[in-house]
Amino acid sequence: MTTTQDRPAPPGIGAELRYGTYEEALTYVGRESAPVEGDVEVNWATIRHYCAAIHDGNPSYWDPEVAQQTWGGLVAPPAMLMSWTIELPWKPGDFTPAPLVMGDVPLPGSSIVNVSNDTTHERPLRVGEKVAARVRIESVSPQKTTRVGTGHFITTLTTFTVEDEVVATQENTLFRFDLAASENTETSTA
Amino acid sequence: MSITNDLAPEAGTTLPGFREEITFTTVASAPVATLDYFAVHHDPNIARSQGLPDIILSTIQIMGFVDRVVTDWAGSGAFVKRRRTELRASILPGAVVHGAGVITAVDLSGPHPQVTVDVRLTDGGSTVFCKAEVTAVLTTTTTAAG
Numbered sequence: 001m002t003t004t005q006d007r008p009a010p011p012g013i014g015a016e017l018r019y020g021t022y023e024e025a026l027t028y029v030g031r032e033s034a035p036v037e038g039d040v041e042v043n044w045a046t047i048r049h050y051c052a053a054i055h056d057g058n059p060s061y062w063d064p065e066v067a068q069q070t071w072g073g074l075v076a077p078p079a080m081l082m083s084w085t086i087e088l089p090w091k092p093g094d095f096t097p098a099p100l101v102m103g104d105v106p107l108p109g110s111s112i113v114n115v116s117n118d119t120t121h122e123r124p125l126r127v128g129e130k131v132a133a134r135v136r137i138e139s140v141s142p143q144k145t146t147r148v149g150t151g152h153f154i155t156t157l158t159t160f161t162v163e164d165e166v167v168a169t170q171e172n173t174l175f176r177f178d179l180a181a182s183e184n185t186e187t188s189t190a
Numbered sequence: 191m192s193i194t195n196d197l198a199p200e201a202g203t204t205l206p207g208f209r210e211e212i213t214f215t216t217v218a219s220a221p222v223a224t225l226d227y228f229a230v231h232h233d234p235n236i237a238r239s240q241g242l243p244d245i246i247l248s249t250i251q252i253m254g255f256v257d258r259v260v261t262d263w264a265g266s267g268a269f270v271k272r273r274r275t276e277l278r279a280s281i282l283p284g285a286v287v288h289g290a291g292v293i294t295a296v297d298l299s300g301p302h303p304q305v306t307v308d309v310r311l312t313d314g315g316s317t318v319f320c321k322a323e324v325t326a327v328l329t330t331t332t333t334a335a336g
Contacts, residue, residue: 040225053216053223054254055208060266070267070330078270079253083225111240114249118274148241179241 020106151177267330
C-alpha cells in the first residue's frame with residue numbers, strides 16, 4: 001500500500017486536504033468523527049445577514065413578535081444548518097484549523113465540489129443554541145471521470161446535535177478530483 | 191394578531207416562484223451571511239485555480255433559494271422538514287436565478303398539511319442550477335384532522 005503523499009493543498013482553498021490512494025481512502029469508510037461544536041452560536045445578526053443575502057423576507061426571521069407566536073422565539077432558516085458548525089478560520093493561541101472531515105479522506109484529487117445533499121430537520125434551531133456535528137464517512141466511489149475531471153465521490157452522513165438532542169441529519173456527496181487538463185469548466189457544480 | 195392562514199394546497203399547483211439577480215456582493219457575502227470561508231465563494235484567483243470562471247454561490251445560499259420557493263408561498267409558519275438537492279451547475283455573479291416549484295404531494299393526515307414540492311433553480315432557460323425536492327409542514331394551517 002502506498003503511503004499518504006505529502007502534497008500541499010492549493011493555497012487558501014479554505015480546506016486542508018489529505019492526499020493518498022483510493023485503497024487508503026477505503027479504510028476511512030465507516031469512520032465517524034467525535035461531535036465538534038461550532039464556534040458561533042445561532043444568532044440573530046448572522047440570520048439577518050443571511051436573509052439579506054438571499055432576499056428572504058420571511059417574518060419568522062425578521063419580526064420577533066411573529067417568531068414568538070409561531071415558534072416560541074427567534075429561529076434560524078433551516079438552510080443555515082451548516083453555518084453553525086463551520087469552524088472559524090482563525091482563533092487565538094496555538095490554533096490549527098481542523099480539516100474538513102471529507103477532506104481528511106486520503107485521495108489524489110486537489111479540488112472538491114459539492115454534488116448532492118439530503119437534509120432532514122427535526123425542529124427549528126433557536127437563537128442562542130450551540131450546534132455540534134459528527135461526521136461519518138459512508139462511502140468512497142471507485143475512480144470516475146465527469147465533465148469537470150477525474151476523481152472519487154465521497155458520501156458523508158452528518159448528525160447535528162444540540163446538547164444530546166439530534167436536531168438534523170444530512171447526507172452529502174462531493175466530488176474530489178483533479179481538473180480536466182484542457183478547458184475551463186464553465187458548468188461545474190456548486 | 192392572527193398568523194394562521196387558510197392555504198389549501200393541492201398537488202399540481204404551480205407556486206409563484208421568483209427571479210433574482212446574483213451580484214458579486216451576493217456571492218461574496220458567504221463569509222458574513224453563512225460563516226462559510228471556503229475560498230471559491232469570495233476569492234476569484236483561487237476560484238480560477240480550481241477551474242472555475244469566477245467565484246461561485248455557496249451551497250448554503252443555494253439551499254436558501256430552494257427553500258424560498260416554498261416559504262415565499264407558504265408563509266412564516268412553514269417548516270422545511272426535508273430538502274433533497276442536486277447541484278447541477280455553478281451560479282456565478284451576473285447570473286439570474288429563476289426559482290420555480292410545483293406541488294407534487296399533499297398529506298392531510300396530520301394536524302397540519304404537509305406538502306412536497308418539486309423545486310428548480312434555473313437561468314430561465316435550459317440551464318438547471320439546482321434540482322430539489324422540499325417537504326414542508328404548514329404549521330399555521332390546520333387540517334380537518336387537526
